[in-house]
Amino acid sequence: MKRTGVFVCHCGINIAGTVDVKKAAKELSKHKGVVHSEDYVYMCSDPGQNLILDAIKEKKLDNVVIACCSPTLHETTFRNASKSAGLNEFQCEIANIREQCSWVHKDMDKATEKAIKITKSAVEKVRRNESLEPISIPVTRRALVIGGGIAGIQSALDLANTGYEVILVERSPSIGGHMIQLSETFPTLDCSQCILTPKMVEVSKHSNIKLMTSSEIQEISGYVGNFKAKILKKPTYVDADKCTLCDECTKVCPVVVSNEFDLGLTGRRAIYIPFPQAIPATYTLDISACPGLLPIACGKCADVCEPGAIDFDMKPEIIEEEVGAIIVASGFDLYEKEMMGEYGYGKYPDVLDGLQFERLLSASGPTMGKVLRPSDHKEPKEVVFIQCAGSRDPELHCPYCSKICCMYTAKHAMLYKHHVHDGQAYIFYIDIRSGGKGYEEFVQRAVEEDGVLYLRGKVSKIFEEKGKIKVWGVDTLAGKDIEIDADMVVLATAMRPSEGAEELAKKLKIALDKDGFLSEAHPKLRPVESVTSGMFLAGAAQAPKDIPEAVAQASGAAAKAIAILSQERLFHAPTVAKVNVNLCTGCGMCVDVCPYDSLSLKDGKVEVNEVLCEGCGTCSATCLRAAIQIRNLTPLQVSEMIKVSLGG
Amino acid sequence: MVNLEDLKNEAHKLLKEGTVKYIIGYERGTNGLLPIPAFIKNPEDVERLIWDPTCVFNLTRFLVDEKRRKASEKEPDERPVGVIVKGCDSRALVVLLQEKFINRDDVYILGVSCEEAGVLDEKKLAKTLKGKKAKNIEFTKNDNFVVMTEDGKTEISAKEILAERCLECKANFPVIYDILLGEKVKRKSDKPFGSLEKFESLSKEERWTFWKEQLDKCIRCYACRSVCPMCYCDECVADTINFAVTADTTAEEKAQKIKWAEKSPVTSENFVYHLVRAIHLAGRCIDCGECERVCPLDIPLRLLNKKLEKEAKELFDYEVGFDPDQPSLVSSFKDEDPEDFIR
Incomplete structure (x- = not known):
C-alpha cells in the first residue's frame, strides 16, 4: 500500500471561511492509504512547504496531495517542493478546493463534504500516477513576427537587436501599418511618420531581420521551440533590387483605382508605391486592377521601365521557415x-x-x-x-x-x-x-x-x-x-480585429475572444501570451490599444519569445497520450480529432509524437476501444476518482 | 428485378476464375423459409445461393470474423472474399472501410438491389399468417407480396410484412459494389424517422418507464453485439468477461482494466451496457436492424440507434454509410455545428 500525505490549505479565509479545514484534514486521515494529514494557513508559504518536505521525509511518503487553490497557480510550487524532498514531481497532485469549492459555495457542512470528496479523488489519482520525467526538445533559435505595423516592427527590432534572426511577415506591400497613415500622435503631437520611419528603415537594414512583404501565413505546424511556417509570397511583378523609383511606370499606367493609403480620398495607378517612405522601397503591381500581365493587354509600364524591373512572369512562392517562437501582431x-x-x-x-x-x-x-x-x-x-x-x-x-x-x-x-x-x-x-x-x-x-x-x-x-x-x-x-x-x-x-484575423487565428490554433480579438492566456498575469505555448500577442490584434501600449506589449512579447529562444532545450510535460496497440484497430478517429497533429497511423496502428502532444485527452475521449489514454489520467484513474467521489 | 440466375452466374465466374477465395451469400435453411448464411468455395455450389425477401441477414458481419481468421493464418490467401450485400449492408461495409477495419482490396462486393421492396420481418409475417407456414414469397410490382402457404396463394400488402427499417430505408440499393445486380431504384419510403414519432411524443418520465421496462428484460446474451458488424472491438468496455488478454498484455495493462458494468442483468448495469453500445454506434449504425431482430426478448433496440441517427442528421447534417472517405461523426466538426447544447 502506497503511503500518501494530505495537506489542507486554509488560504487565509479563502478556503477556511467556507470549508472546515480541520474536519477535512481529520476525515482524510481516515482514508485508506493516507498516513499523514494536516492543515495549515498558507501551504504555499515557506513554512507551509516545509511541512510537506518534512512529512515526506519523516513519514516516508510515496506521494502527496495538496488541497488548495487551482493547479494553474501552485502546482509547480508544490511539485518542486516534493521534488526537493526526493519524490518524483508527478507524485504530487493538487485537489482544487478553492475555485471549485469554497469560492462557489456558502453552506459550510456541504462545502466541507465536497472538499473531502475532491481531495479523496486526488488521493485515488495520485496513488496510480506513474513517476515521469519531462520530455526534452531542442529549440530553433529564430522567431516569426506576423504583422508589420508598429507592434510587429517593435517586436522584430527587439528580437533582432538581442541577436536572434527574425522573419517579419506583412501582407501589404509595405510595413508601417496604420501608424504610418496618422498625422500627429497624442498627447505630444509629434509627427507620426517622423517617429515611425526611422524604425522602418532600421528594419529594412537590419542584418537579423528577413522582411517578407506582400506575404501571408499559409500554414503553421509544430510546437513551441520548433514551429514550421509556410508563407505565401505573392508576386509584386516588380524586382525591388532593380527598381530605381523613377516613377516612369505610374505616368503611363492607364488604370486609376481608389488609394487605400488615403482611404479612398485619392486615387492611385495599378502600378504604385504605397507611400513615399514605403519599406521595401519599391513599386508594386496591383494585379486586381491591372488590365493584364500580357504585353498584348497593356504592358506599358514594362515598356518604359529602363532598369527592366518589371517582371510579368513572377509567380507566387511558398516559402518554408522554421522558428522557435511566433509573435502575432495582426493589428486592427x-x-x-x-x-x-x-x-x-x-x-x-x-x-x-x-x-x-x-x-x-x-x-x-x-x-x-x-x-x-x-x-x-x-x-x-x-x-x-x-x-x-x-x-x-x-x-x-x-x-x-x-x-x-x-x-x-x-x-x-x-x-x-x-x-x-x-x-x-x-x-x-x-x-x-x-x-x-x-x-x-x-x-x-x-x-x-x-x-x-x-x-x-x-x-x-x-x-x-x-x-x-x-x-x-x-x-x-x-x-x-x-x-x-x-x-x-x-x-x-x-x-x-483586422480582416482575416479569424482565419489567421485558426491557422495558429489560438483562440479569439467574443469580439474577435486574439485571446491572451490570462487577462492579468499573462497578457502577452496566447493559450498556445510559444505564440505571443502584440498590439491591437489582442485588444484596442494606443501606440505606447502597443509598443510596450510588443516589447513584452519579444521578451517572452527571447525567454524561449535563449534556451538550448525546452522541456515538455510527459503527461501525454499513450497507445495500447493491442486494442487499437487503426480507425484513425483520434488522428482526426487531435488538435495538435500529434497522432498518425503507422501499419494500421496509431502512433503518438510525444513532443507535439499536449495531453488534452480528446483522443482518449474519442476512442471507442479505450486504446489511447493520457499518462497519469487513465480511464482507471478517472473511474477510481468517480467511484470515491460517489462514496464508493 | 434481380435475377437469381444472374447472381449465380456471376458467383460461378468469380469462383471459377479464382478472383475470390469464397463467397458469402444466402442459402435456404432447414427452419422454414428463413435462410442461413452460405460460404461457397466450389463453383458448382453456387446452385445453393438464393435471393428473395427472406434474405434479412447483414453478411458484412462475417467480414469481421474473416479478418480475424486471416490474421491468425500463417500463409493467408490474399485474395478477396466475395460478399453479397443489400443497400443497408453496403452502408455497413462503407463504415468498415471508413474506419479502416476492412481493406477495400480484401473484399469483392456483389451488390444486390432491393429495388422497390425490401426484406421481411419474420415476426410480422408469422402474425399475419396466423400460424400457417409460408413456403415461398415473391414481391409483385403493385407493392404486394405473394405468399404461398399450404392453403395456397395469398397476397399481402408490403407494408404489413416488410421490416420496419425497409419502410424507412434511405437507399435500398448498394452504394458501393464491384458488381451490381438489379436496378438502382428506390422504394417510395415512409418518413425517414417515422418509427420514432410515437416514442418522441412520450414525456421524460414515460420514456424512463418505457426503457426501464424494456431493458429490465435484457438477459445479457449479447446477441445484439454478436450480430452487429460495428461491434468488432476485441474488448468490449461494457463487458468484463472477454478482456483481450494476449501473451503480450503487460501486467500494467492488466492492472488498468476497469469494470465499467457488472455482468449481472440488473437495471443499472443493463443501462450501462445498452447506452454505451448506443453511444458507440452514434454516427456508425447504418440501421440494418439486426440487433433488434435477433433479440430473444424483443427489446426495441433499433429505436435507440435510430434516435441517435436522427440527432446526427439534425444537429450535424451527418449521414452515415455513403462515403468511405468522409470523416466519422465524432471525429469531425464544422464551424457551423451547433453549440447550444454546451452550457
Missing part, C-alpha cells in the same frame, strides 16, 4: 463604414472616419495638410466629431470601448483648430476616458486653449440640407436638443 481595421449608415457614412462625402481625417491633416496627405472638404475643397468652418461611432453599442454595433477614440478625437479637434483658427469644433461624447500619462491634461488643453465644445450626448440623425450637414443631437447635461449646421462630420469609428 476600422469598423466597416457600411455598418454606420445611420451617421450617413458612405452616403455623404463630407462624413469621414477618423483615419480619413488623419490623412486630411497629414502633411503628406491628399490636401498637403490643409483641412478641406472632400466634396468641394472648401475649408470647413463647423466640424462635428462623434465619439463611440460603433463602440460601446452592444445592441447594434460593438459592445466594447475602442479605447483610443477619446484621445484621438481631442487631438483631431485640436489640430483642426490649429489649421482653421476661426472654425468651431464640436465633440459628441458619452464619457471622456483619458487615463494615461499626460492624457487628461491633453483633453483639458483642447477645451481650454482651443475652445473645443464638448457635448455630452448622442447624435440622433445626420442629413444633408443646402450644402450643409445637419446634425441633430442632444446635450444631456443641458437637457437641450442640439442642431448644428456642420460642414464636416468625423466619426470615431470602432476598432475591430
